Amino acid sequence: MKATVLVRPKEGILDPQGQAVTDSLRQLGFAITDARIGRVIDVEIDDSDRAGARATLERMCEQLLANPLIESYEIVLRENGT
């Protein structure tokens, strides 16, 4: 099953990369309020049922993909073949 995990800096956590992108976009003339940057992880796992896949992905996030102290994560499951 294919899944997408979005890992973002939590509210209130300093995001220097996002700040640099905000500044650069403004210098390029774009009218933006704020930009924040995280990671997107596309992963293909062997679980076939959705509940099991979600549980597996949550363990992956806790153990490796995200730092729960400063990052939040969002799991999006996709159907097979899409």
Added chain:
Amino acid sequence: MKATVLVRPKEGILDPQGQAVTDSLRQLGFAITDARIGRVIDVEIDDSDRAGARATLERMCEQLLANPLIESYEIVLRENGT
């Protein structure tokens, strides 16, 4: 208007970060086929209509957020207030 931009390495482009994460997840005992890593950019822009916002975001991607040679991007517009 809030928007999310997903920037991913194109098919066939080497993704060393994704390869490292794949290896680490396998070492942790997860049965995964493949993991690929990109960036997620949450941005708040001043355009109020969706067509204008999408056009602006496409220009941002071409000029700064993505490297069109090796990365593809996906734009997701969100309603205000969500």
